[in-house]
Amino acid sequence: MSILLMGGIVGFIVAVSIGANDVANSMATAVGARAINIRQAVVIAAILEFTGAAIFGSQVTETIRKGIVDPAKINDPNAFMLGAFSALIATATWILIATYFGLPVSTTHSIVGAMAGFGIAAAGWSVVNWIKIVIITLSWILSPIAGLFVSFLMFKSISAFILHSDRPFKSAKRYGPWFIGGAFMIIAFSFVIKVLKSSATVGLIVATVVFVVSGFFIYIKLKRRRVLSNEYDEVEKIFKKMQVITSCYVALAHGANDVANAIGPVAAIYAVYKGLELGGKVTVPRSILMIGGLGIAVGVALWGSKVMKTVGEGITALTNTRGFSIDFSTATIVLTASILGLPVSTTHTVVGAVVGVGLARGVEAVNLKILKNILISWFLTVPAAAVLSMLIFKILIFLGG
Amino acid sequence: MAIFKKLLPNVKVIEPIIKHAQIIEKAMMKFPELFRAYFGFKNIDEIVKEITNLEREADKIKERLKSSLDNYHLTPFERSTIVLYIHNQDKIIDLIEDTSKLLYLNNFEMPEELKNMLMELVEEVKNAVDVFEDGVRRLERIFISDFSTREIEAEKFEMEKVEGLEDKVDEITLKIGRWIYSNKENYNPIDLMFLRNLALTVSEIADVSQNVVDMIPSILKK
Structure with missing residues (x-):
């Protein structure tokens, strides 16, 4: 019981740290493009990170758990x-160390490294599911x-359908709603x-209906807008509104994927505590996912605005279409x-997306040196978290855990 | 957390080019006043000083832009083309400053006919610089439109106006040249040489503006 409690507390702290740091990175582009202000970003992030974690967080949590x-x-x-x-302690410690030394750190990479680390320390190399590790690395x-x-x-489509049109x-009023309908x-x-566990066919039918209804609804909303200044400014204004929706989409997706970094090991402890079959098909209780989501929301509420102010104000190069x-x-x-159960770094995905728009000539300058940070994160964080996790595990066993 | 500040550095390409062009226009706006004061044998120190300060400001922008671009930055423009472009754009303000300082060297009583021709030349060069500045300012719109063909064509159309103005400047320069040679018996040769040099330097401002405008399509390509 005490380990479950302590695990829950550490997991909650890791979730708070994810909320405080990582969420700012996923919402930074929207804040930087002035699509939402910091207060709106905090509210959106807190609510939708929690929703994403609670609704879509189980797949990745399962991957971390077993x-x-x-x-x-x-x-x-x-x-x-x-x-x-x-693994939880190692992740929290490594994040603290890396943050102190200003190293590029990913909670996702830390937890994957830490879980593998304790496994090797407990029962050797064969205990690690290397195929899964290869899939995650890929x-x-x-x-x-x-x-x-x-x-x-996406940017080239916006160009072709809207920016390059007569x-x-x-065109923004006509085609913009369908881009958001896609989300x-x-x-x-x-x-x-x-969540509803229905078939892909049912999913496709429902998704198409949602696409048509949401696209049509936004089309009607935009239909009455008139040009007040130059056309491109008005296009950007339309995308500014639509970026509020994509910000929600980012927060939802981030919550769905990153909650596992904090709560995956807690789910593993819970399964042992409840005497459930470890490798069995036991779904993660929604209450545990909600604890993780709550932790992220608390992190956002407490420190998110400060971090978003720092990150968001530094990004002035992005227009709303970008x-x-x-x-x-x-x-x-x-x-x-998240749906595939793969723990990925949201920050690294954003980096890729920014470079994509840069390659499409959409941003005045993208610093490619930053790609080095991604490599450092892969080559440094995973082994460091693994070694730290091994050490902590051995110490706990030595102490008679 | 700081990954985004590093990823999207505060490196601007279009903004400094526009700012640089606006400074050129500001300096050029001083020309009619400068020439009127010169013709009236008034003190031109203040105006020349203002132009010199503007030239220095433009120089700083040019240097900042050149140093901010390195091979690690992915930009929508070729680095070498931008460096060459801003170097040429800077030549315009250098010529404006050179002209203002040239006026310190000599002054003599000029007939009204000559003064009018020189003022006409100054006005046409000012118009050419105005159109050039408008064109540079449109770069932002072209970028926002993701280099749409429509905007690029509109830019080319506007830029053709500079060519027309440059032809007019050449005509006036030729007229001044003819006046100089037809009056070689009536004026001091040194004064006439000075006058020729002055007219050519002023008209070169329009020439260089035309050259810079011709470079714009090349910076839009990648």
Whole structure:
């Protein structure tokens, strides 16, 4: 009981730290493009991060709980419980160390490294599900690349249909709603197949209906708008409104993926405590996901505004059409990864999306040196968190845990 | 957390180019006043000083832009083209400053006919710089439109106006040249040489503006 309680507390603290730091990165483009102000960003993030975590967070949480280390290969359930606890402590400690030294850190990479670390310390290399690790690693490489492609294509589509048309404002009113309808479509599809557990066909039908209804509703809302200044400014104003929706989409997707970083090990401890079969098909209780979502929301509420002010005010280079493309791409990739149960870094996906818009000539300057930080995060965070987790696990065992 | 500040640095390309062009226009606006004061044998120190300060301000913008662009920055423009472009744009304000300082060297009683021709030249060069500045300002709109063909064509159309004005400037310069040679017996040769040099420097402002405008399509390509 005490480990479950302590695990719950540490998991909650990690969730708070995710809320305080990572959420700012996922909402920064919207704040920077002045689509939402800091207060709106905090409210949107707190509510939708919680919703995303509670509704869509189970898949990735399952991956962290039993996908990285094969629980069946650890004979002692208590050792597994202590290991999960060690992974949480290691993640929290590594985030603190990395933040102190200003190193690029990803909570996702930390928790994956830490879970693998305790597994190796507990029962050797064979206990780690290396195929899963390879898939996760591939997803880390693919998510920024996919972010790049989707944002590039989205921005080029906005260009082709709206910015390059003879009447950009009229085209924005005509085609803009369907871009946003696309976001609702993906959310609806994910909801139907993952939460309602219906078939892909049903999901597709519902998603199409949602696409048509939401697109038509926004079309009607925009229909009466008139040009007040130059056409491009008016197009940006339309996308400014639509970026509020994509900001919600990003917050929802981020909550769905990142809640697992804090709550995945807690779910593992809970399963042992309840005497459930470790490797079995036991769904993560929604209450645990809600605790993680609440932690993220608390982090956002307490420190989010300060961090968003720092991050958002530094980004002035993005217009709303560019910000929309980045947000849409990030949220789509991260939500898709969440549905597939893949823990990916939202920040790295945003980086890929920004580079995508940069390659489409949409941003005045993108600093490519930053890509080095992604590599450092892969090559430094995973082994560091793994070694730290091993040490903590060994110490806990030595202390008679 | 700081990843975004690094990812999207405060490096601007279009804004400094526009600001630089606006300073050129501001300096050029001083020319009619400067020439009127010169023709009236009044003190031109203040106006020349203002132009010199504007030239320095423009120089700083040019240097900042050049140093902010490195190979690690992904920008919608070719770095080398931008550097070459801003270097040429800076030549305009250099010529404006050169002209203002040239007026310190010599002054003599000029007939009204010559003064009118010189003022006409100054006005036409000012118009050319105005159109050039308008065109540079449109770069922002082109960027916002994601380099739409429609906006680029509109820019080209506007820029053709500079060519027309430059032809007019050449005509007036030629007229001044003819006046100089037809009056070689009546004036001090040094004064006439000075006058020729002055007219050519002023008309060169329009020439260089035309050259810079011709470079705009190349910076829009990548």
